Amino acid sequence: QAPIRWRLQTYAGPALAEHVIKPAIDSFNKIAEGQMEIELYTADQLVPTGELFRAMQAGTIDAVQSDDDSMNSPVDIKVFGGYFPFASRYSLDVPTLFHQYGLKDIWEEAYNEVGVKWLSAGAWDPCNFATNKPLKSLEDLKGLRIFTFPTAGQFLTRFGVVPVTLPWEDVQVAMQTGEIDGIAWSGITEDYTVGWADVTKYFLTNNISGAWCGSFFANADRWNEVPDNLKELFKLAMDSSHYYRQYWYWGGEAQLRTEGTKLELTTIPEAEWKTVETEALKFWDEIAATSPRCAKVVEILKKYRDTMEKAGPPYRYS
Amino acid sequence: MSAELIILFMFSSMLLSMLTGQRVFAVIGFVGVVAAAILWGNGGFEMGFAAAMKLMKWYPLLTLPMFIFMGYLLSESGIAEDLYKAFHVWMGGLRGGLALGTIGLMVIISAMNGLSVAGMAIGATIALPELLKRGYDKIMVSGVIQAGSSLGILVPPSVVLVLYGMIARQPVGQLWLAGVFPGLLLAALFAIYIVIRCHLNPSLGPVLPKEERDLPLSEKLKLLKAGILPFLIFFLMMGLFLMGYTSLVESSAVGALSALAVAAFKRRLGNGVLTRTIEQTLGISCMFMWIILAALCFGAVFDGLGAVRAIEGLLINDWGLSPWTILIMMQLSFILMGMFLDDTAMLVIVAPLYIPLVGKLGFDLIWYGVLYTITCQISYMTPPFGYNLFLMRAMAPPEISLADIYRSVWPFVIVMMIGLAIIMAFPQIALWLPEQVNVRG
Amino acid sequence: MPDVLKTYVRVVDRFNRGVGRITMYLIFVMMGILLWSSVSKSFFLPSLWTLEMAQFVMAAYYILGGAYSLQLDSHVRMDLAYGRWSPKTKAVVDVITIFMLFVYLFFLLYGGVSSTAYAIQYNETSYSSWSPYMAPIKIMMVIGIFLTFLQATSIFIKDLAVALGRPLA
Numbered sequence: 001q002a003p004i005r006w007r008l009q010t011y012a013g014p015a016l017a018e019h020v021i022k023p024a025i026d027s028f029n030k031i032a033e034g035q036m037e038i039e040l041y042t043a044d045q046l047v048p049t050g051e052l053f054r055a056m057q058a059g060t061i062d063a064v065q066s067d068d069d070s071m072n073s074p075v076d077i078k079v080f081g082g083y084f085p086f087a088s089r090y091s092l093d094v095p096t097l098f099h100q101y102g103l104k105d106i107w108e109e110a111y112n113e114v115g116v117k118w119l120s121a122g123a124w125d126p127c128n129f130a131t132n133k134p135l136k137s138l139e140d141l142k143g144l145r146i147f148t149f150p151t152a153g154q155f156l157t158r159f160g161v162v163p164v165t166l167p168w169e170d171v172q173v174a175m176q177t178g179e180i181d182g183i184a185w186s187g188i189t190e191d192y193t194v195g196w197a198d199v200t201k202y203f204l205t206n207n208i209s210g211a212w213c214g215s216f217f218a219n220a221d222r223w224n225e226v227p228d229n230l231k232e233l234f235k236l237a238m239d240s241s242h243y244y245r246q247y248w249y250w251g252g253e254a255q256l257r258t259e260g261t262k263l264e265l266t267t268i269p270e271a272e273w274k275t276v277e278t279e280a281l282k283f284w285d286e287i288a289a290t291s292p293r294c295a296k297v298v299e300i301l302k303k304y305r306d307t308m309e310k311a312g313p314p315y316r317y318s
Numbered sequence: 319m320s321a322e323l324i325i326l327f328m329f330s331s332m333l334l335s336m337l338t339g340q341r342v343f344a345v346i347g348f349v350g351v352v353a354a355a356i357l358w359g360n361g362g363f364e365m366g367f368a369a370a371m372k373l374m375k376w377y378p379l380l381t382l383p384m385f386i387f388m389g390y391l392l393s394e395s396g397i398a399e400d401l402y403k404a405f406h407v408w409m410g411g412l413r414g415g416l417a418l419g420t421i422g423l424m425v426i427i428s429a430m431n432g433l434s435v436a437g438m439a440i441g442a443t444i445a446l447p448e449l450l451k452r453g454y455d456k457i458m459v460s461g462v463i464q465a466g467s468s469l470g471i472l473v474p475p476s477v478v479l480v481l482y483g484m485i486a487r488q489p490v491g492q493l494w495l496a497g498v499f500p501g502l503l504l505a506a507l508f509a510i511y512i513v514i515r516c517h518l519n520p521s522l523g524p525v526l527p528k529e530e531r532d533l534p535l536s537e538k539l540k541l542l543k544a545g546i547l548p549f550l551i552f553f554l555m556m557g558l559f560l561m562g563y564t565s566l567v568e569s570s571a572v573g574a575l576s577a578l579a580v581a582a583f584k585r586r587l588g589n590g591v592l593t594r595t596i597e598q599t600l601g602i603s604c605m606f607m608w609i610i611l612a613a614l615c616f617g618a619v620f621d622g623l624g625a626v627r628a629i630e631g632l633l634i635n636d637w638g639l640s641p642w643t644i645l646i647m648m649q650l651s652f653i654l655m656g657m658f659l660d661d662t663a664m665l666v667i668v669a670p671l672y673i674p675l676v677g678k679l680g681f682d683l684i685w686y687g688v689l690y691t692i693t694c695q696i697s698y699m700t701p702p703f704g705y706n707l708f709l710m711r712a713m714a715p716p717e718i719s720l721a722d723i724y725r726s727v728w729p730f731v732i733v734m735m736i737g738l739a740i741i742m743a744f745p746q747i748a749l750w751l752p753e754q755v756n757v758r759g
Numbered sequence: 760m761p762d763v764l765k766t767y768v769r770v771v772d773r774f775n776r777g778v779g780r781i782t783m784y785l786i787f788v789m790m791g792i793l794l795w796s797s798v799s800k801s802f803f804l805p806s807l808w809t810l811e812m813a814q815f816v817m818a819a820y821y822i823l824g825g826a827y828s829l830q831l832d833s834h835v836r837m838d839l840a841y842g843r844w845s846p847k848t849k850a851v852v853d854v855i856t857i858f859m860l861f862v863y864l865f866f867l868l869y870g871g872v873s874s875t876a877y878a879i880q881y882n883e884t885s886y887s888s889w890s891p892y893m894a895p896i897k898i899m900m901v902i903g904i905f906l907t908f909l910q911a912t913s914i915f916i917k918d919l920a921v922a923l924g925r926p927l928a
């Protein structure tokens with residue numbers, strides 16, 4: 001019998017995909033032993049990232065790895081994908097929120113409405129700035145054209161940032177052709193891995209979110225056709241991809257901050273950065289007003305934040 | 319269907335359909351959408367339009383209409399006549415001097431524009447009639463103009479290198495800088511070829527009569543003023559870009575605006591020249607864009623059906639070829655395909671296959687961009703399919719026949735292949751300059 | 760050729776020529792946007808919308824210009840054999856091979872309509888912080904592809920007339 005074939009497109013380019021998804025897909029294919037074969041495609045390879053959702057819904061692509069924001073999901077909660085400002089401090093926050101605080105059910109419900117199977121969310125790296133100018137105070141953000149996620153970009157306009165959206169693969173070139181002045185898309189591990197550290201000079205240690213939140217999705221019909229054993233195997237593969245990223249980034253961030261030679265670190269004083277966080281909480285309330293489901297997510301985020309602050313170190317230090 | 323069969327099916331049906339003479343974009347798009355409809359499975363019908371959304375996000379393509387517009391205006395603006403007069407007087411005393419002057423003119427035009435169209439238009443309408451009138455050999459001079467104008471895509475700015483940069487994800491500024499010395503090298507090789515030919519056979523390029531070039535030195539020096547405007551345009555485009563005031567696409571708009579300003583200043587925009595220019599710009603831009611649109615679809619379908627993996631597997635694993643063998647095979651296949659295919663289509667279809675491979679084999683992708691561009695220049699001139707051939711046919715005076723045009727290109731194709739070999743052997747010719755000038759960060 | 764076809768050809772050609780003659784001025788719009796982008800970032804705050812807006816105009820430019828560029832015969836062909844044929848032979852072959860153009864345009868149109876329907880159904884906005892609605896540009900693209908399709912039918916009729924030895928004027 002011919003194997004089930006899936007085309008899976010990730011939002012990450014080849015250099016990054018090598019770490020964040022390829023190992024999991026390779027293992028899946030090996031264990032599936034010809035019963036199923038997943039072909040991995042990287043950012044914009046088959047369809048542009050902004051069209052990922054539609055392509056998956058139409059069946060042009062069978063499965064996707066992306067955050068909700070980047071793939072332009074037609075669901076109200078897409079704003080929480082990618083980097084929702086200050087929603088998480090550490091990468092373990094994301095799975096905790098999904099599995100213990102109820103985000104999982106909300107995501108399943110939202111995507112069922114639009115004919116796509118949401119499968120599993122995982123965390124990636126924090127969202128720092130890598131720029132060609134040193135950032136030492138909030139004032140320095142003014143007028144900078146920054147490649148970032150749509151929602152994070154909307155938030156950052158409050159500090160004078162001019163957000164720019166480009167195909168992920170063009171970011172490095174856009175830095176060099178002067179289309180953008182910096183990148184607020186990742187932590188330092190990614191900056192080094194994908195070559196952005198070669199085209200920027202400074203790295204801001206303050207972040208606007210401690211962990212990216214993104215998911216695996218599949219076309220609902222294609223998912224239903226997969227036999228149960230392979231569904232279970234795919235879940236394990238997703239978990240192994242989540243797990244790999246947990247330590248790859250956690251270790252990578254610390255190592256490159258201390259040993260990396262390509263980027264000079266700068267920091268905006270904690271007290272000043274606090275105003276960004278305060279502003280983010282206002283932004284949360286504005287988002288909560290957009291739909292009842294968003295209100296529910298914001299309520300969960302607040303409850304979680306509250307719990308973590310009360311728990312004190314090592315959960316929160318301030 | 320196996321991936322190998324798909325490769326065979328898609329390429330052979332594309333090449334066969336092209337032989338019918340149907341529009342190139344229609345053929346490429348047809349094979350792409352039909353292959354998707356039959357072989358893709360669910361959602362395959364969407365692949366044609368998905369390419370349109372992809373194309374929209376390719377922002378460096380904005381430079382294309384700008385450079386086309388600029389090229390047409392430059393040939394209308396009168397800049398070239400002034401320059402040519404200067405070359406005429408200064409170089410007319412040498413054997414083949416006017417042909418050498420034409421190469422010089424082409425280098426300057428190339429430095430102001432990103433395509434070969436401007437050079438062809440100027441060469442065929444301004445230089446060619448003059449050269450023929452002075453008894454230059456028609457076959458040699460039509461080769462000179464086709465070869466010289468092809469430098470437009472190698473000497474910065476270059477649209478081909480912009481497209482290459484988009485696919486290879488390499489910085490355009492560095493690619494442009496890498497084109498400088500190879501461009502000058504090719505110009506020098508052309509010049510050497512002309513000097514040798516004319517030395518062996520003076521009747522190919524007779525010396526100009528003395529009265530035509532015997533001007534007082536002060537007059538001669540005045541003619542050099544013709545170089546000021548080109549330099550200014552070059553500076554406005556490249557200088558502002560390299561200094562960080564304009565981005566790449568903005569600099570192409572600055573270039574277009576400056577060409578417009580020069581033409582207006584020289585009062586050359588009357589009599590419907592401007593309307594004709596923007597009409598031609600629309601036509602040529604559409605030609606390029608629709609080919610890219612179709613080729614993006616073809617390429618994504620080809621990739622999604624597993625053909626790219628199959629070719630990688632064959633070259634690297636199954637046949638176990640050495641990196642240099644693969645590289646040389648690629649260049650030869652580019653030259654071969656370039657005889658039959660449009661270079662833009664070639665780039666969009668084949669480059670996604672070759673470029674990752676070149677990277678994996680450990681070669682420098684900036685250097686490879688230069689190699690690729692030179693093969694494009696060759697493909698512009700190799701029959702049966704080549705833009706410079708088409709343009710030459712359309713613009714040359716009637717005494718130059720199709721057979722003359724075909725015969726004229728071969729010596730220059732060989733010279734270009736020698737240039738290609740030199741740059742393959744000495745990558746520093748391309749890479750030295752980008753290593754010295756660090757464009758932004 | 761029946762009169763109705765002659766009228767059809769005349770109307771389609773004239774309409775598409777009109778659209779093309781307007782579209783060709785979009786080059787100045789693109790130039791203006793790009794120049795504004797560089798001026799605004801040099802002297803004021805950079806604009807959020809310039810790059811994306813220029814991309815929209817570029818898409819409108821080449822797709823709305825598609826029909827007129829067919830009319831102007833701007834598209835290259837590989838003319839290894841084609842270039843040597845008589846006008847009549849060319850027309851005979853074109854009448855047959857133009858179905859490739861029809862098929863390609865049909866699939867483009869199919870994808871365009873489906874993508875536009877999606878954009879309307881979900882109020883799709885662009886994947887960016889500026890986040891403009893996508894329906895207008897997609898509708899424009901569908902119109903452009905449709906006009907190109909009409910132009911192809913007009914060319915088909917003209918070629919057919921030549922192939923039958925009774926060219927339309």
Ligand code: NA
Pocket residue numbers: 427428429430431432433469470471472473474475476
């Ligand atoms: Na050039």
Ligand code: NA
Pocket residue numbers: 656657658659696697698699700701702703704705
């Ligand atoms: Na050729």
